[in-house]
Structure formats: structure tokens, C-alpha cells
Amino acid sequence: MGQSPLVLTGICGSPGLALGRAYLMDRRKVRTPRNRLEESQVEAELLRFREALERSDAQLVDVKARISTGDAHDHALILEAHRLMLQDPMFVDEVRKLVARDRVNAEWAVRRVVRKLRHMFDNVQDEYFRERKSDLDFVADRVVRNLVGEAVDEEVEVPEGAIIVAHDLSPADTAVLLKTGRVVGFVTDLGGQTSHTAIVARARETPAVVGAVRASEQVKPGDLLALDGTGGTVLVNPPEAALATFRETMAARAAEERALLQTRDLQATSLDGFRVVLKGNMEFLEEIPSLLAHGAEGIGLFRTEFMFLDREAPPNEEEQFEAYKAVLEAMGGRPVTIRTLDLGGDKVPGGVKRSEREHNPAMGLRAIRYCLAHRDIFRTQLRALLRASIYGSLRIMFPLVSGLSELREARSELEACRSELGREGVRMGGRIPVGVMVETPSAAWIADRLAQEADFFSVGTNDLIQYSIAIDRQNQDVAYLYKPLHLSVLRSLRHICQAAKQAGIPVAMCGEMAGEPAYTLLLLAMGFDELSMAAGQIAGVKQFLRRVSRADAVGLLDEAMQFSTAEEIERFVNAELQRRFA
Ligand code: PEP
Ligand code: MG
Numbered sequence: 001m002g003q004s005p006l007v008l009t010g011i012c013g014s015p016g017l018a019l020g021r022a023y024l025m026d027r028r029k030v031r032t033p034r035n036r037l038e039e040s041q042v043e044a045e046l047l048r049f050r051e052a053l054e055r056s057d058a059q060l061v062d063v064k065a066r067i068s069t070g071d072a073h074d075h076a077l078i079l080e081a082h083r084l085m086l087q088d089p090m091f092v093d094e095v096r097k098l099v100a101r102d103r104v105n106a107e108w109a110v111r112r113v114v115r116k117l118r119h120m121f122d123n124v125q126d127e128y129f130r131e132r133k134s135d136l137d138f139v140a141d142r143v144v145r146n147l148v149g150e151a152v153d154e155e156v157e158v159p160e161g162a163i164i165v166a167h168d169l170s171p172a173d174t175a176v177l178l179k180t181g182r183v184v185g186f187v188t189d190l191g192g193q194t195s196h197t198a199i200v201a202r203a204r205e206t207p208a209v210v211g212a213v214r215a216s217e218q219v220k221p222g223d224l225l226a227l228d229g230t231g232g233t234v235l236v237n238p239p240e241a242a243l244a245t246f247r248e249t250m251a252a253r254a255a256e257e258r259a260l261l262q263t264r265d266l267q268a269t270s271l272d273g274f275r276v277v278l279k280g281n282m283e284f285l286e287e288i289p290s291l292l293a294h295g296a297e298g299i300g301l302f303r304t305e306f307m308f309l310d311r312e313a314p315p316n317e318e319e320q321f322e323a324y325k326a327v328l329e330a331m332g333g334r335p336v337t338i339r340t341l342d343l344g345g346d347k348v349p350g351g352v353k354r355s356e357r358e359h360n361p362a363m364g365l366r367a368i369r370y371c372l373a374h375r376d377i378f379r380t381q382l383r384a385l386l387r388a389s390i391y392g393s394l395r396i397m398f399p400l401v402s403g404l405s406e407l408r409e410a411r412s413e414l415e416a417c418r419s420e421l422g423r424e425g426v427r428m429g430g431r432i433p434v435g436v437m438v439e440t441p442s443a444a445w446i447a448d449r450l451a452q453e454a455d456f457f458s459v460g461t462n463d464l465i466q467y468s469i470a471i472d473r474q475n476q477d478v479a480y481l482y483k484p485l486h487l488s489v490l491r492s493l494r495h496i497c498q499a500a501k502q503a504g505i506p507v508a509m510c511g512e513m514a515g516e517p518a519y520t521l522l523l524l525a526m527g528f529d530e531l532s533m534a535a536g537q538i539a540g541v542k543q544f545l546r547r548v549s550r551a552d553a554v555g556l557l558d559e560a561m562q563f564s565t566a567e568e569i570e571r572f573v574n575a576e577l578q579r580r581f582a
Contacts, residue, residue: 006236008187008219010212011479013198015230015536017250018185018207019243022223022236023162024216025169032111032144037103045099049106052146053086059142060086085139090117107147114140115312158182163225167216170346174200175284175306185227187215187234192472192479194462194512196346200306201229202512202534203287209234211476260539264295268542270524274550278542279335279532281510285323288330290535295542298335298393300458300532301510302327304381305341308349314377320384328392335393337458337508337532339437340381340410342367342399346474362472367400372409382417389429397435397458402442404449411453439463439511444492451503458532459496461511465489483566484513485573490522490561497526508532517544518577524550525557547581 037045060083085091091113098109114136121136158164163185164177174197177183186201191210201208207229209215219225219236226235226246235242269275279300280291291299307323308314315323328336343349344366348357358364371378385396398410411434421428436443436450439460443450451457461484462473468488471478483489493509500507508530513519515533517540523531524545531541556576563569 005238005242006218008209008212008215008234008236010187010209010215010232010234011191011193011476012230012232013186013188013191013193013195013208013210014201014206016205016207017229017246017253018163018225018227019246019250020161020163020184020225020227021159022165022187022219022221022225023158023183024219024221025164025166025173026216031148032107033105033148034108035105037099037105039103042100042103045106046096048147049095049099049109052106052143053092055146056139056142057083057086059146082139082142085136086143091139107144110140110143110147118312163187163227165216165219165225169197170309170348173197175309178204178206179286185225185229186210187212187219187225187227189213189216190474190476192474192476193482194466195474199281199303199462199512199534200283202536203281203283205290205534205536211479213476257536257539260543261294263539263542263546264293266295266542266546268545270545270553271547271549272551274524276524276528276545277508277530278538279337279508279510279530280535280538281532282327285326285330287535288327291538292331294535294538296334296535296538298337299327299331300337300508300530302336302338303342304338305343305347308341308343309347311349314349314380317380317384317387320381321387324385324388324394325391328388328394331392333393335395337395337397337435337510338385339397339399340368340385341371341377344370362466368398368406368410369400371398372406372413375413378410378413379417382414383421386414386418386421386428386432387426389432390427394429395433395435395456397437397456399437399460400439400463401436401450402440404446404453407436407450407453437510438496439467441468441492444468444496447496447499448502451499451505454505456506456508457496457500458508458510458530459493459528461489461493461509461513464492464511465513468492483570484516484519485522485560485569486566487561487564487569490557490569493523494526494557494561497528501527506530515541517541518573520544521548521553521577522557522560522573524548525553 060079094113095106095109098104098112099106117136158177158180160182161184162182164183165187168190169188183206185206186208188197188210189212191197195210198208198210207227209227209229209232212234224237226238226243238246267275268278277297279298280296281301282288282291282299283303283306324338344364345361365373398407401407418428433455435456435458436454437460438444438447438457444464465482465484466473469481469486471481497507506529509523509528510532514531515537520541533541560569560572563572
């Protein structure tokens with residue numbers, strides 16, 4: 001404190017304000033080499049392992065000494081538990097045994113033993129023991145880093161009220177961190193507005209600034225950060241006056257938020273009676289209470305692949321069935337759209353090795369392509385969905401469809417699973433609407449044909465924009481080109497809506513564009529029947545919709561689409577919004 005404040009600028013990952021202490025993390029996974037040893041090398045390898053254990057222990061002692069004088073003394077006990085693991089025979093002796101017996105290097109042996117122990121923990125009923133898996137990973141990571149000679153970050157359990165600062169975070173890391181309930185914000189060097197880390201943060205109403213370039217180098221552990229997720233800025237160690245203003249703004253925003261929630265039970269109907277259904281996007285069951293509290297009329301997108309991240313083996317049919325059943329029951333008869341797995345891209349299942357990763361994952365074996373290439377995984381999910389269908393109002397949709405053949409293929413898998421379950425005497429719901437996520441330019445262009453065979457559309461603008469403008473949605477260097485109001489995007493959206501209307505099927509939007517009030521008028525004009533978004537966005541969009549008329553919106557859209565550049569369209573739309581709602 002005291003020095004002139006540093007201001008970091010990035011991109012809005014998740015809106016809102018947060019004040020907290022920086023907690024720096026390096027979550028880039030350490031590489032684990034695999035070597036075979038000669039008999040004569042075994043002794044030296046065991047010594048190397050012992051030294052890595054000793055170094056790990058010394059580091060933990062050091063971290064403990066430092067935190068016990070600072071804010072985080074509560075975590076000393078956890079560090080002590082980590083130290084005990086470094087002496088535990090189940091870990092140490094097993095690694096030694098593998099090195100000696102199988103003549104493998106110590107890093108590899110550590111990973112193998114940990115995999116076995118994780119598996120044992122998985123099968124233990126006691127939740128406490130199952131929770132210990134992450135401790136095991138922390139300890140193993142530290143030992144492996146010491147073995148390969150990589151720097152070890154002083155990783156302790158995240159303290160209460162922390163703002164995580166990292167070079168990059170995987171969606172799984174973000175989710176795990178949020179589960180601790182101790183994180184109030186995120187700042188990452190990498191990432192764009194619709195990267196999945198940002199989406200997870202938004203779902204949990206946790207402010208985040210992404211794409212803040214060198215934040216993880218500029219911020220020091222324990223720095224006080226005033227994070228403005230909406231504006232994409234972070235004040236580092238703000239002076240007293242700035243801090244006081246920030247606190248006042250936080251209090252004012254909280255009051256606004258409370259006021260907006262008063263509209264929870266009102267319908268989103270325009271002044272001239274056009275009704276739009278507002279639903280929620282979700283990744284984890286824990287998000288449902290918040291979605292309901294914000295007035296979600298259903299689930300418009302359940303990103304089921306999040307259940308597959310951060311674990312070695314995929315969830316089996318039973319586990320998935322229980323999850324889908326729980327969502328349907330929790331929504332009490334409100335419609336629930338469950339998307340089949342969108343694995344691939346930046347959502348890599350836990351068991352996939354780095355060497356197996358694709359060169360260009362966004363264009364690779366992702367989503368419906370992944371499922372059609374891994375039929376066993378796909379069928380397991382479809383069976384679980386069909387079994388759960390009796391517990392509520394289920395719709396199924398397929399992600400990243402690029403052509404009609406994929407839709408037909410996916411539908412026929414669904415029908416095959418239905419017949420199979422029928423033969424097994426399993427009860428299932430009646431006709432389940434099957435939809436297509438329109439998120440590739442290819443699907444947008446053949447929307448008229450897809451509409452003949454799909455029961456509904458849901459537009460995934462995060463991907464549609466990514467693929468239309470050819471910008472990696474994770475890459476902050478091209479984030480400036482991410483323009484929902486690009487004429488190509490507007491034309492695609494209008495075309496998709498027209499195709500849906502002509503075929504008489506409902507059309508929804510579940511990409512991030514749906515939750516941004518600045519676009520609501522245009523989406524109303526195009527005729528979207530449903531918008532699905534994060535909990536924190538529902539009230540704002542609803543308030544907006546209730547204050548405008550569709551007739552007015554249609555005129556505005558026509559005029560906006562006369563312009564040619566995204567900047568011109570943005571300027572025009574913003575000016576018109578200002579004029580109406582100043
Ligand atoms: C989208 O692409 O807009 C979408 C909703 O799917 P995801 O963000 O999970 O790719
Ligand atoms: Mg998508």
C-alpha cells in the first residue's frame with residue numbers, strides 16, 4: 001500500500017465487483033516424464049525420490065511459517081496434513097516398490113500410485129475421505145515438480161475471500177476453486193469473454209477479469225485487489241479514497257440487485273404483448289437454487305460435460321441418471337433442456353493425456369462429433385437421459401451440429417437406446433423434444449433443412465460468433481473482433497429465426513449474447529421465443545423486455561442492419577438505447 005496504484009485492464013469475464021486479497025496460482029499441469037531404468041539406476045532413483053520428499057516437506061514447513069504470521073493461519077492444519085501424506089507408507093512405500101519392481105522413474109511411479117489411491121478414495125462412502133483426493137493431488141504435484149526440477153508455487157488451500165490470479169485456469173480448475181466457497185473473484189492473463197472459465201464464473205455470480213495479459217506477473221500474493229468484472233479492470237492496492245468509493249459502489253450495486261429481484265415472478269412480456277421465456281444456463285446442480293431465485297422459467301442449457309471434467313473415469317449411467325433426475329425434480333415440471341456432451345475443445349475429459357490432445361481442438365473432435373466417435377459414452381448418456389425423462393419435462397439437444405447427417409445419426413442413437421430400454425422394461429417419458437444447437441455457420445446456412453427434422457433450435461452464439469468471424473474465443477489477442485453485432489452474425493441470427501418460424505418450431509438462444517440487455521431489443525425483433533442465460537442476468541433482461549415494444553424493436557433492427565461495420569451498428573444501437581432509456 002502507499003505506492004501509486006497499478007490498474008490492470010482486461011476483458012469482462014463475469015460482471016460484478018469484488019474486493020479481496022490476491023492469491024496467485026500456477027495451475028499449468030506439470031509434465032510427467034516416463035523412463036525405464038537399468039537395474040543399476042534403481043538405487044539412485046530411490047535416493048532422488050527421498051530428496052524430493054524432503055524438499056517438499058521443507059517447502060511446506062516454509063509456507064506454514066509464512067502464512068501463520070499473515071492472514072491465512074487457518075490453513076496451517078491442512079499443510080500439516082499434507083506433510084503427513086509425505087510420510088504415509090501407502091504413498092511412499094508404494095512408490096518405492098514400483099520404482100524397484102517395475103524399474104520406472106519416480107515421477108511416473110508417483111502418478112501411478114496416486115491414480116490407485118484416488119480410485120480407492122472414489123469407492124469410499126465417507127465424503128471426508130473422498131474430499132481428500134484434492135489434497136492427494138496437491139501433494140503429488142509438489143513432489144513431481146520437485147522431481148522434474150520445476151518451480152513449486154506456494155500452494156496452500158485458498159484462503160477465505162481470495163481473488164485468484166493465474167496465468168490461465170481450466171474450466172475444471174475454476175469450478176473446483178468455486179466449490180471451495182472461498183473465492184470472490186478471478187483475474188487471468190489469458191481468456192476471452194466466452195471462454196468456459198468466464199462462463200463458469202458467471203454462473204456462480206463471481207466477478208472475473210480475463211485476458212489481463214501480464215496480471216499474474218504484476219500482482220504479488222496478498223495484494224489488495226478491487227476488481228470490476230463489468231468494466232474489465234483491477235485496481236491493485238488502491239489508495240484509501242479509491243477504496244472508499246469502490247466500497248460505496250459495491251453497496252449501491254447490491255441494493256440495485258435486490259431491487260431487480262423484486263421482478264422475479266413477473267413475466268418477460270413486451271409492451272405490445274410479445275412474450276419471451278427466460279431460462280437459465282447451468283453447469284452444476286448447485287446453481288439451480290440461484291437460477292430459481294432469479295426467476296428462471298426453466299433450464300435452457302445444462303452443460304453436462306462439466307460432470308466429466310476433473311476426473312479420470314467418466315460418470316457411469318447410474319451417476320448421470322441421478323444427476324439428470326435431480327435437475328428435473330428440482331425444476332418441478334418446468335422445462336429442462338439438457339445438452340448432450342460437448343466434450344473436446346477446451347473441455348478435455350480428465351483421463352486424456354497431453355500427447356493425445358488435438359492440434360486444433362476448436363475444429364476437432366468436439367461435441368456431437370466426439371459423441372458419434374465414442375458411441376459407448378454417448379449411449380450411456382442417452383440411456384441415462386431417457387431413464388430420467390419420467391421425472392420432469394425434458395428436452396434433449398445436440399451441440400455443434402454441422403449437418404443433417406449428424407442430427408439423423410444422433411437421433412437414431414437415441415431411438416436405439418429407447419428401444420433397448422423398452423426391451424429391458426424401463427419406464428420412459430413420452431415424446432421428448434429433440435433440438436439442434438445452431439452454432440456453426442454451416443448449421444445456420446442449412447437452418448431451413450435442419451428445421452424440418454429438429455423439434456427446436458437453440459442458438460449458441462459463443463461458438464457461432466467464434467466460427468463466423470474465425471476468432472478463437474479463448475484468445476484475448478483477437479477478443480477485439482468478438483462482435484455480436486457484426487453484420488454476418490445478425491444476418492445469421494435473422495436467417496435462423498426465419499427458418500424456425502417457417503417450419504413452425506421454437507427458437508431459443510443460450511449463448512452469452514442472450515443475457516446482455518444491450519442486445520435484447522434486436523433479439524426481440526428477430527423473434528426469439530426463449531433466451532437462456534446465467535442467473536445474474538435474468539432480472540436485467542426481463543426488466544428491459546418489459547419496457548419495450550416489439551414493433552419498435554423491428555424498426556430498430558431494420559435500420560441497424562443497413563450499416564456495414566460492427567462499430568457502426570454498435571454506435572447506432574447504443575445511441576438508440578440512450579435515446580429511449582437515458
Ligand atoms: C455457445 O456456443 O454459445 C454455447 C452456449 O455453448 P458453449 O458456450 O458451451 O460452447
Ligand atoms: Mg457452444
